[in-house]
Amino acid sequence: MHISIKGIVQGVGFRPFIYNLARCYSLSGYVLNNTKGVDIEVEGKKENVRLFLQDIELKSPPLSVIEEIKWEELSLRGYKNFEIKSSKKEKERFLPISPDISICNDCLRELFDPSNRRYRYPFINCTNCGPRFTIVKDIPYDRKRTTMSSFKMCEECEREYNDPSNRRFHAQPNACWKCGPQVRLLDREGKEIKTSDPILTAASLIKEGKILAVKGIGGYHLACDATDPEVVEKLRRRKNRIDKPFAVMMLDINQVKKFCEVTPEEESFLLSPRRPIVLLKRKSQKVLPQEIAPRNKYLGVMLPYTPLHYLLLEEVKIPLVMTSGNISEEPIAYKDEDALCRLKTIADFFLVHNREIEIRVDDSVGKIVDGERVLIRRSRGYAPQPIKTHFTSKKCIVAFGGHLKNTFCLLRKDYAIVSHHIGDLENLEALSSLEEGIEHYKKIFYCMPEVVACDLHPNYTSTALAKEYSRKYSLLLIPVQHHHAHIASVLAEKKIDGKVIGVAFDGSGLGDDGSIWGGEFLVADMKEFKRIAHLRYIPLPGGEAAIKEPWRMALSFLYQIYGKEGKKVACQILSDVVKFEKIEAVQKLIEKNISSPLTSSAGRLFDAVSSILGIRHRINYEGQAACELETLAEEKKESSYPFRIIEKKGRFTVDTLPIIEAILAEQEKGTGLEVIATRFHWTLSQIILEVCEKIRSIFSLNKVALSGGVFQNTLIVRQVRHLLTSSGFEVLLNSSVPPNDGGISLGQVAVACQRVTDRL
Ligand SMILES: [Zn+2]
Ligand SMILES: [Zn+2]
Structure with a gap:
């Protein structure tokens, strides 16, 4: 046979x-x-x-x-x-490359078995586990084309490698104490610390309150004692990172259960070989210091995933902050020299090793909503595993993704290869990471793009790079509207060809009318879309500045309600945090329509409410205002605030001003913040339900695809899914890629593929 x-x-x-x-x-x-x-x-x-x-x-x-x-x-x-038999050579060279996978149970047993020859060896691995994607330099995948090429296997390792019945048969990173990579401990000047066991010494330094840079699989982490608020605060200061949550690594599932609520689905997500950071609800008692994730009900937790992590965690016995090795928002350091240079003002010591990392890969982040996995960041353990599509492209397509949380994507026949997380394209480092990433994927997936896709926004750096790329190789460039890409990402994942109702709620994306969209109801398939409804347009005073300062959006809404008197109402709310002159100046921007583009963004509505409630007026990381509002809201049914759906020639606008008016009245009455936050969430969900029902009655469509950053919000997803399914809708959500901008590169290739196919 x-x-x-x-x-x-x-x-x-x-x-x-x-x-x-x-x-x-x-x-x-x-x-x-x-x-x-x-x-x-x-x-x-x-x-x-x-x-x-x-x-x-x-x-x-x-x-x-x-x-x-x-x-x-x-x-x-x-x-x-x-x-x-030895491999056959054929023309087709494409082969999916496995992501990096957590240490397996067999290797873990050997790691702590004193009689095993790899006892406590920090790089133990086998064909079932260990680094893959991060060590591959070229294809086909074998040792001489990985960063393991400089280590010559000893006799025993070689024997395992050549024995078909052995667990390490053709395990390319196979290594042992005798022949493989080794760990060293350095001070911040790069001088080696003399010690018989660098990991044990590192562990005691951490327990003394020191901050260590630890080289991992896809880059450096900064590690410190997560139980000591002063040390965590010190790390924040040195890293120049205010408020944005840190992830924590815990020894095992029992330790996790001491600090967090863990459902069975969350437990298996934590334990999966991909080992993502999983956002878990903190236990109210026995919580770790607030400094780890201020004003956030979730804690990002991961289990150890390399042998080195296990050796370290077994020794310290306490949870460790394990955050990306970078300053502020730069990409994480992954090359040794660069790490020593960039991290020496943050880390006191460096736990390094001499297995090179070929490509930088961040930890993945996910959470469980209604028992299902939602990815927030798809990177280590997932990338570059291809997503099989139900459409096939004759031409290879490359999509350059969005501006924030950038990923790119290659479509090769019926494989969509979504890249690891590149990050926000706000510095040169990230940009070159995108360019180099694309070249690397082209090589290892043996793929020459013939079509280029990008966002519609002409000023995105990803768009500029895409333009340059298409010019350089004389390729067709296909711009894809941001929210259409969001919806198309769901359709590609769920293998849907026909039209659906697409609800794209997020922070911002350029619309085809030149305004900034973000509260959109589309009727769309993978090829095209019509915008049927959206949230009311509100000026975004100061553009980008209004995204960083939610109080500007609060003022903008108040101006819509009270006109010139808006600034007075704003003053009552903001007097402690913003000077009156500043408020006046920003109101002038709105009045005179100076650098105040219109936006229908749902994210900005969250911002305005957050500021009006006094929760957050200025943000220190993307989505902070919305995140803190979600933290206050409770998981119970509440009535929604009033809103108006205005129809004009078969198109709808949702007037959101009554919501703000109602919230102001509630505040007047002294209603608690928790109640207001909860009712606000239910209001948005109710808007989505009612608009979808209107669209269904016109277009006879029953499938609703939900995407965009707002659908990272657990409460919104639960409520909307509940309301829509109760009304007989079929609800579709992202599961293989994030609903945020990390998923739009997949949507871009899907749209581009349909448009190219039509041209043939
Ligand atoms: Zn193994
Ligand atoms: Zn060996």
Whole structure:
């Protein structure tokens, strides 16, 4: 029988698995890697062949993903034994590369087994675990094309590597104490600290209150004692990071349960081999210092995912802050020299090693909403695993993504390869990271883009790079509207061809009328969209400045309600935090329509409410005002505030001013902030329901796709899903990519693909 398997089946221990399985069922034949996946021929007892086939799907190695398995009966060839044949060379060279995966249980057992030759070896790995994507320099994936090439395997490692029955058969990063990478401890000047065990010494330094830079899989972390508020505060100061939450690494699930509420879904998310940071609700008692995540009901927690982390955490026994190794918003450091230079004002010591990181990859972040996984940042453990699409592109397409939380995406036939997290494109470092990233992916996925997609916004740096790229190679450039891309990302994920109602709620994206959109109801398929409804336009006084200073949006709403008297009302609310002259000056911007573009953004509505309630007038990280408003809101049903849906020629505008008026009246009455925050959330959800119902009655559409940063808000997602499903809608949400701007590169390739296909 001949069997061919497609998917992620190379470099993940698939051939040894097949080899051992065939032997177990006394089958003869062979297995080999080809450029499409794995090829197998087996002969033996009919029943055994059947069981063999069944086990391939049931027991395949943890890192493998079987996308397709085909078999056909052949005449007997009379194989004598079962062997692993060397790879066939064919023209097609594309092969998915596995993401980096957390240490497996077998390796973990060996790590702490004193009789094992890799006892306490910080780089233990096997075909089921360890670094992959971050060490690959070129394809095909084998040791000489990884950053492990400089380490020559010792005899014992070599023997394991060549033994098909061994767990380390063809494990490219295979290494041991004798032949592999080693850890060193340095002071901030880069001078080595003499110690017999750098990890033990590092652990005691952390317990003394020191801050350490720790080299990981995809970059450097800054680590310190998470239980000591003073140390955490010191890290904030040195890192120049105000308020933005830090992630915490905890030894095991029991420790996590001491500090956070953990549902079974959250537990399995934490423990999954991808090991993301999972946002968990803090326990009110026994909480860690507030300084870790000020005014935030969630705590980002991850479990150790490298052997080095386990050795460190086992020793310190306390939760550690493990935050990205950077200053402020720059990309994380991943090259040793750069790290020593950039982080020496933050870290007291450096725990480093000599296995190079080829590409920078941040930790992934996710949370569980209604039992389902939602990704906030899709990076380590996920990227660059391709997302299989239901459409096929004849041409390779590259999409440059958005401006914030940038990712890019390559579409190669029916594989969408969404990149790791590049970050906000607000500094040169991030920009070159995007450019280099694209070149790297082109190489390792063997793909030459023929079409370029980008955001509609001409001033995004990602758009500028896309333009430059398309000019350089004389390629077709397809700009895609921001919110259409959001909705298309859901359609691509959920494999939907027809039209849906698309609700895109986020901070901002340029609309095709030149205004800044962000509270949008579209009727869309992957190719095109019509804007059917949106939140009322409000001036954004000072443009970018209004995003950083929510009080400007508060004033802008008040001006819409009270006209010239708006500043007086604003003064009562803002007198402690903003000078009257400043308020007056900003009101002038609105009155005279100077640098005050119109926006329908839902994010800005959150901002205005947050400021009016006195929660947040200036932000220190993106989405902070909305996040703190969500923290105050409670998980119970409340009535919504009034709003008006105004119809004009089959298009709708949602007037949000009555909401603000109602909130002001509530404040007058002395209603508690928690109640107001809760009612505000229900109001937005109710708006979404009622507008969707109106659109359904006109277009007879019953599927609603929800995307955009607002749908990271747990309460909104729960409420909207509840309201829409109760009204008979089918609700679609992102699950493979984030609903925020990290997901729009996928939407961009989906739209570009449909438009190109039409041109052919
Ligand atoms: Zn392992
Ligand atoms: Zn060795």
